[in-house]
Amino acid sequence: MNHKSIRTFVADDEKYSREELLYLLRFFPQIDVIGEAQSGQETVAKIMELQPDLLFLDIEMPEMNGTDVASMVKQMKKPPLIVFATAYPQFAVEAFQLQAKGYLIKPIDETRLAETIAQVEEALCRATNDELAKPLAKLAVEGSDSIHFLEPETIAYVYRDDKSSKVITHTSAYETRLPLKELEIRLSPYSFFRVHKSYLVNTSLITEMNAWFNGAYQLSLKGIREQIPVSRNYVKPLRAKIEL
Structure with missing residues (x-):
């Protein structure tokens, strides 16, 4: 081999x-x-x-x-x-x-x-x-009366909001009780990276990183209007992951 x-x-x-x-x-x-x-x-x-x-x-x-x-x-x-x-x-x-x-x-x-x-x-x-x-795995997000199966490639970012996590795609937002750490583990085989204690992003969608304050940055993602915060401690490892 x-x-x-x-x-x-x-x-x-x-x-x-x-x-x-x-x-x-x-x-x-x-x-x-x-x-x-x-x-x-x-x-x-x-x-x-x-x-x-x-x-x-x-x-x-x-x-x-x-x-x-x-x-x-x-x-x-x-x-x-x-x-x-x-x-x-x-x-x-x-x-x-x-x-x-x-x-x-x-x-x-x-x-x-x-x-x-x-x-x-x-x-x-x-x-x-x-x-x-194996067939392509999907992320299961349980709602109040249904379970949504999301292809990882369609997820733009995930963030922690109080006692729940929000999974954001280009068309919808889903809420799950899964902690961010668990979602990070489940999405680890795909192009996801923690950029902040409360955010995971799909690195394949990153188009721009703009300086913010105190060494922190904000990310622009393809097809997403919201800016995603990048803590200064995550800037260097993020750049190492996505840059040639």
């Missing part, structure tokens, strides 16, 4: 171990390292933002250990494949119960790393073929 690029994230609280793994991964042209983290909470946040294909994950990390991170990440609609890289062999059983694709013991053996990456490639190929064979 020849997977063009495996978007990869590395999480390890030990700087030396992290740099060693990053160095070894340079010898695999199919691996595209898109980020790294040194704590469990940071890992979960960045995985939600970057949505990699593959996560190399240490076990012992501050704030949240690797198995807890894996349990949270597995709840995503499209979670990354996970390979544990740790100095602790005793956690292997728990790791594979979490459906890990590999369990590498530090110091990492290059041959074992190559075998693991080959297994990851095969798994990604199978997943891609399975996804192509």
